[in-house]
Amino acid sequence: MSQTATLTRSPDWPLQVKAPGTHDWERTATRWMRDLLPARYGGYSTLTRHPAVLTRHVQLQLQHEMRTVRAALQTSRAELPRMGVAEVVIENTIRMYATELDQLGRLSRGVRLVSEALLVGPSGQRRH
Structure with missing residues (x-):
């Protein structure tokens, strides 16, 4: 089974996020994670343009x-x-x-799954 299938079959995969590799999935992932943050963060393009920064910040926010x-x-x-x-x-x-x-806890697990999918490129190599 592929990593994508494993991630999206998890009960913690958020329903609001399309499966990795499908049309527009990264946009749905980014929007879902951005919505987990306080509204004031919506204006920071650094968060929406850089998935690694967004996922890190969302993980820290949820931990807090x-x-x-x-x-x-x-x-x-x-x-x-x-x-x-x-x-x-x-x-x-x-x-x-x-x-x-x-x-x-469920959101945190979902963020971890989405983060893994966002940060792995199509070739299965980690994005930088």
């Missing part, structure tokens, strides 16, 4: 978000009651953070 959500999750039971938050809201908040952490 995961650290933030983990910290929020780990401190919810201790900090939220002192802020007057009701127990039912704290439980819902903890579930929200756990769901978000799962989602960020």
